[in-house]
Amino acid sequence: MKIAILGSGGREHAIAFKISKSPKKKKIYCIPGNAGTKDIAENINLDINNFEEVYKFINKFKIELVIVGPEKPLVDGIVDFLKEKNIKVFGPNKKASQLEGSKIFTKKICEKYKIPTAKFGIFNSKFKANNFLEKANMPIVVKADGLAGGKGVYICENLESSKNAVDEIFGGKFGIAENVLIEEFLEGNEMSYFVLADGKNFKSFNTAQDHKRVGEGDIGKNTGGMGAYAPSGLNNPELENKIINQIVKPTFKAIREIGESYTGFLYVGLMIKNNEPYLIEFNVRMGDPECQTILPLLKTDLLSLILSCCENDLKNHEIKWFDKKSLCIVLCSKGYPDKYSKNIIINNFDKLKTDDSNYIFHAGTKESKKEILATGGRVLNFVSISSSFKKSRNNTIKKINELDWKKGFFRKDIGYKIIDQ
Secondary structure: OOOEEEEEEEEHHHHHHHHOOOOOOOOOEEEEEOHHHHHHHHHHHHOOOOOHHHHHHHHOOOOEEEEEOHHHHHHHHHHHHHOOOOOHHHHHHHOOOOHOOOHHHHHHHHHHOOOOOOEEEOOOHHHHHHHHHHHHHHHHHEEOOOOHHHHEEEEEEOOHHHHHHEEEHHOOOOOOOOOOOEOOOOOOOEEEEEEEOOOOOOOEEEEEEEOOEEOOOEEEEOOOOEEEEOOOOOOHHHHHHHHHHHHHHHHHHHHOOOOOOOOEEEEEEEEEEEEEEEEEEEEOOOOHHHHHHHHHHOOOOHHHHHHHHHHOOOOOOOEOOOOOOOEEEEEEEEEOOOOOOEEEEEOOHHHOOOOOOEEEEEEOEEEEEEEEEHHHHHHHEEEEEEEEEHHHHHHHHHHHHOOOOOEEEOOOOOOOOHHOO
């Protein structure tokens, strides 16, 4: 089978790697891919947001399945576009993708279907938002409505910082803003819960916890993710039952009642307090770096699962996992998430050995003249699976130290809440 994977990050490398192990695959194309995917697939340098160009390639090379990695093409409707041309594609359609594309869309579903979430207000002007903030309790959360690359969420400790957040959102930092969302601040522990859906049925697809803050001890600016571990230590049968019945099922019911269905991965971002789940956000694809953390634990053939979703046949497939602990550390360019240098050579790759327990997934990299260059803020994902989170963390740190990239940095405390406390 010929497969095209859209995207260039660590998530897409992890998906390509897992699919490369499937007996059903004939050839994998990564559009555009990175320096890691080139070893298991053919990289095709196309803009995945140019749907016509993507289709021309898919049609010319008779691609039998397209897997969409990132959120933007999903929210912009690439699934609808390709399905109209009779291309088999894995991912939710444009309307269903509003679960991530519009935080206000999701909040209105929460309100209508009584899904537990933070109390919120929607404001269509700076004046109205600031007037509310002047009377609100701090800390408070200010959010841009649309896609913001994981950076459109402000946790504000005081009135000044909350007003600055409103100014930046309405000022166009994340694109044209008609509204701003302001939420109460929820205390508790975050957890990522994943679901695989085929338009009719769904199955749980493991759990994880990620570290968004750039600094050790979870301090500093928000990032796209500095590391993660799976499965989450918070999950238990009672909590999972609440997540499914209070959040996942009502959400899919809401999608059905607007005349749509949901196919693909659904990332359910949660805050857990006293074993009660509260929805923070949805993503309509696998998280990053959670995907890189979770997929090495998957025992079942990933390609078979994805095909079963495309054929509305997930209920007849069992999802099996290795009984191990997985931990991922992200190696970043110095300066991230602010300014950082690009096209920096990464040496010593020949020193690194990977195996069935230790993985390296490329994120912001490219190959040029037989050298690997760092092109992004988050550059490499080091993942280890073992009998304990501590052992996995030690293994990943050892690998990063072997690489010895002087232009990079990483958090040494990923998983500290479950390892060190």
